[in-house]
Amino acid sequence: MTRTLIHETWGDHAALLARSASAPSGSVGVVQPQVAVVATPDDPLRLEYGGVLEHVSVTYETYGELNAARDNAVLLCHALTGSAQAAGVHPSAPGQREVPGWWDPLIGPGKAIDTRTHFVLCSNVLGGCYGTTGPSSVDPATGAPYRLAFPRYTVRDMVAVQRRLLGTLGVESLKAVIGGSMGGMQVLEWAASYPECVRSFVAIAVGARHSAWAIGLNEVARRAITSDPAWMGGDYPVGTQPEAGLGLARAVAMLSYRSVESLEAKFGRERVSQTRELLAPSFEIESYLAYQGVKLVRRFDANTYLYLTRAMDDFDLAEGRGRLKDVLKRLTMPALVMGIDSDVLYPEREQRELVAGLPNAEYARVRSPHGHDAFLIEFPQLAARLRRFLASLE
Amino acid sequence: MTRTLIHETWGDHAALLARSASAPSGSVGVVQPQVAVVATPDDPLRLEYGGVLEHVSVTYETYGELNAARDNAVLLCHALTGSAQAAGVHPSAPGQREVPGWWDPLIGPGKAIDTRTHFVLCSNVLGGCYGTTGPSSVDPATGAPYRLAFPRYTVRDMVAVQRRLLGTLGVESLKAVIGGSMGGMQVLEWAASYPECVRSFVAIAVGARHSAWAIGLNEVARRAITSDPAWMGGDYPVGTQPEAGLGLARAVAMLSYRSVESLEAKFGRERVSQTRELLAPSFEIESYLAYQGVKLVRRFDANTYLYLTRAMDDFDLAEGRGRLKDVLKRLTMPALVMGIDSDVLYPEREQRELVAGLPNAEYARVRSPHGHDAFLIEFPQLAARLRRFLASLE
Structure with missing residues (x-):
């Protein structure tokens, strides 16, 4: 076995997912990313730090169908180097091998986030490099990439862009918003910024700041x-x-x-x-x-x-919103907070602080030797927790 | 208070020591570093990786006096960026402010390592940059600094150089060898390489490899x-x-x-x-x-x-010596192993492994929020443990 192969086969996301995707059923299959324009010169995006973007397009994927009541949408938020490809495969992903999405083992027909009953949506964040407008995108004003001319943005701005995307898709209410790490930051911002849209949330391996x-x-x-x-x-x-x-x-x-x-x-x-x-x-x-x-x-x-x-x-959930204690108290929707016992980057103390302040939250510990990355590795544990939580919302 | 001052006054080694040194008594005072030549063309130093050094000089300091029986010597081993200046002050330290040595609060008349009864010795390690021959020293063969032409050396080589230094000073038996972090690696190598010289040892915040x-x-x-x-x-x-x-x-x-x-x-x-x-x-x-x-x-x-x-x-204590279990079993002298409860770099698991394998060792936990650096910060706890251990050897 070559050295490269050794690395590939240990805790390697691509390899884990490839194994999972070889299962004969449960896959969402080949998915074509889609693009929506969410800011134009007539409706620009104003950022927290003061920057203005007159052109923002968002790359996103959906799995499953929006039901007639439009109440079965689940929004997934990706982590730092993630993309809109949460599940399925698409051979044409820029710079990627033909590997399944980052949470493929959890999303599909019959899986924990069941696409037979849910309309699952994931978009590349504002300022990302997987198809949503960001520093590597071409600035229409110059014809060259923005690079450092791109305005500084925040997690709250990312969430504002996702809100616009949902508007274009006719989704006004989310059954759940789910994500880990930087995705978890978006989850918390969603609950605090648009509580009227968020019926429940799942925040994994993240703190309030x-x-x-x-x-x-x-x-x-x-x-x-x-x-x-x-x-x-x-x-x-x-x-x-x-x-x-x-x-x-x-x-x-x-x-x-x-x-x-x-x-x-x-x-x-x-x-x-x-x-x-x-x-x-x-x-x-x-x-x-x-x-x-x-x-x-x-x-x-x-x-x-x-x-x-x-x-x-x-990222600081309480920024501009008052005391954290009061901010959390206002998030009254059902919540599942998950922490990883070996996470040194976002230790369980941070998740316990969230649970202690949220009026309607339960805590679930993921036991893993793998540290923070366990939220991309420990699929059976994640699946069991997610399945039970989503069922409890019925 | 300026920003620099804020940084200076928190967990800052120099500031902590300056406060300790302002105490009216117990200091070893002004110390003049000394230099010994321990390798010459006639008696070169052969290194583990095969390199040969024909000129090695060592900078060291001593506190207290060697007794007539020559049995009261305590060797201190410094950490990665430490120097021979374990205690006292010497205004001429290269590039340093006039601050006391790195363990000054523990060394002096009446302190935990009492210089009224002990002959305390600390040297800059082989390959260091505080006065012992190393990559920044001038190569006599070229008249220019060695830089990357310096041969690769190991912790075992450092200890071999210290052994030579002790020979030049007429010290054949050490009451204790004491050090933390990279200093602790030297301590373990001392015990394994020269058990006949080491009557006890104290290894802090270090593992077997x-x-x-x-x-x-x-x-x-x-x-x-x-x-x-x-x-x-x-x-x-x-x-x-x-x-x-x-x-x-x-x-x-x-x-x-x-x-x-x-x-x-x-x-x-x-x-x-x-x-x-x-x-x-x-x-x-x-x-x-x-x-x-x-x-x-x-x-x-x-x-x-x-x-x-x-x-x-x-560093791997067992390297070339057989199974770690057997290596540890042979270190029968009294030993004190200290770990820090918040150390993420050399977690307590590593010290517990040492204690479990050593036939005559006790474990002491340092409770501190400061992580690995606590071995340079938590002086009262370190003092109490060291004082008791040294007294137990009488």
């Missing part, structure tokens, strides 16, 4: 990118990337997404060589981190990484 | 340095540093030395500005990490950081 430690890790990642001369002040040519910087940013992130125990169990002190060279890779873990960096460089825009990590750092 | 997670963090730090164009393949001119890279390496390390809780309690979401600029510092934690980077750049050589982190990653 980004912690100093999480901000610090994101700042290290940003500095890794901006310190790379190939970043060129954000003006790297189309088709290139600041590879060293973005790869390094990903390595830092991967260490925080996993746990000491899971990396130890998988890699321990396995060596890739017995070299005397100071700087040659010595250990499997080094090779693994390098490999994860290369993978991200192939599929994710470096400037977008800067913007999205800023949006995460700015 | 470097974990995959810790290796990964060090690798990220090395890549941050070597990705900086100012590193120049290791050939940055004397008097310069790859500032961005070394600063970034330090930021990553600082996040692992502290805990989520301690950074949250201190910085939370305090902002330094309300800027709309994407890349301007927004939060106190960003400013703090940048400040810590600048501080390290002023005092620590970047190439040395590469070598020392490699030595830590290579």
Whole structure:
């Protein structure tokens, strides 16, 4: 087995999903992403930081059918480097292999989020690089990518864009809004910004605000990118990337997404060589981190990484809304909050704080050695919790 | 209070020590570092990786007096960016402010490591940059700094150099060998390499081998340095540093030395500005990490950081000695192993593994919110444990 294959087959999202998709039934099949225009010069999008976007298009996917009562919609919110492709396959995904969506094992006919009874919707976030207007999109005013000229945006802005998208689709009420990590931030913002639309929500591996430690890790990642001369002040040519910087940013992130125990169990002190060279890779873990960096460089825009990590750092549910305690008290819809026992990035303490403040929330612990990433790995546990919660809403 | 002062006065080693040193008594006072030559062309040092050094000088300090029986010596081993200055002050320390040594509150007349009854010794490690021969030293063969031409060395090599130093001082038996973090690795190597010299040892916040997670963090730090164009393949001119890279390496390390809780309690979401600029510092934690980077750049050589982190990653007590279980079983001298309850870098699991395998060891938990760095912060707890352990040896 080559080294690459070893990495592919451990805790690797693509590999896990590929196994899941080989199941004979339950898949939503081949999905064609769709695009909606949600801001125009006549109806521009005004951002929290003051920027204005006169052109915003959103790439999204849907699975299942909206029912006649228009009350069976479930909105999924993706994490930092995710996309609208939550389920199914679409061979033409930009820069991606032909792999199923990031939550494919949970979405489909008969699965936990059952597409026979639900209309499931997922869109690439505002400022992303998977088809929704963002830093790598062409600015119609200049004909060139926005790059750092793109205005700064927040999680609240992402949610405002999703609200507009739902309007174009005729969806005014959501049975549930569901997401983990940065997706969980969107979930909480949805509940606080549009409580009249949100009948329930599921927030996974997220807190009410980004912690100093999480901000610090994101700042290290940003500095890794901006310190790379190939970043060129954000003006790297189309088709290139600041590879060293973005790869390094990903390595830092991967260490925080996993746990000491899971990396130890998988890699321990396995060596890739017995070299005397100071700087040659010595250990499997080094090779693994390098490999994860290369993978991200192939599929994710470096400037977008800067913007999205800023949006995460700015995330504070209570910002401009009063005391957190009072903000949470107003979110009276049923809620499921899930935490992961080995998550060091968004530790369970943060989810327990949410549950303690929400009037109608239950807590579910995901037991996993895999750290934060467990929300993309521990599908059986997630499925059981989601299935029960969605059933309780009937 | 300026921002710099805020950073100085929180968990800042120098500030903590300055407060401790202002106590009217118990200080070892002004100490003059000394230098010993421990390898010459006639008696070269052969390293584990095969390199040979024909010139090795060691900078060391001593506190207290060696008794007539020559049996009251205590060896202290410093951590990654530490120096021989464990106690007292010496205004001429290269690049340092006039601050007391890194364990000053624990060493002195009447303190936990009582210099009225002990002869305390601490040396800068082989390959360091505080006076012992290392990558920033001048290679006598070329008249220029070794830089990356310095041979790769291990923790075992560091300990071999300390053994030679003790020989020159006429010390053949150590009452105790004591250290934390990379210092703790040296402690364990001492016990395994020279059990006939080591009558007891104290290993703090360390495990029997470097974990995959810790290796990964060090690798990220090395890549941050070597990705900086100012590193120049290791050939940055004397008097310069790859500032961005070394600063970034330090930021990553600082996040692992502290805990989520301690950074949250201190910085939370305090902002330094309300800027709309994407890349301007927004939060106190960003400013703090940048400040810590600048501080390290002023005092620590970047190439040395590469070598020392490699030595830590290579650390595996059992390497070449058989099964860890059997290696530990042979270390029959009294031992005190201390762990820190909030240490994410060398979690208590690692210290418990040591204690479980050592036939004559006791475990002591340091309770602290400060993470790994607690071994340089929680002086009252450390003092109580050390005092009791040393007394038990009488």
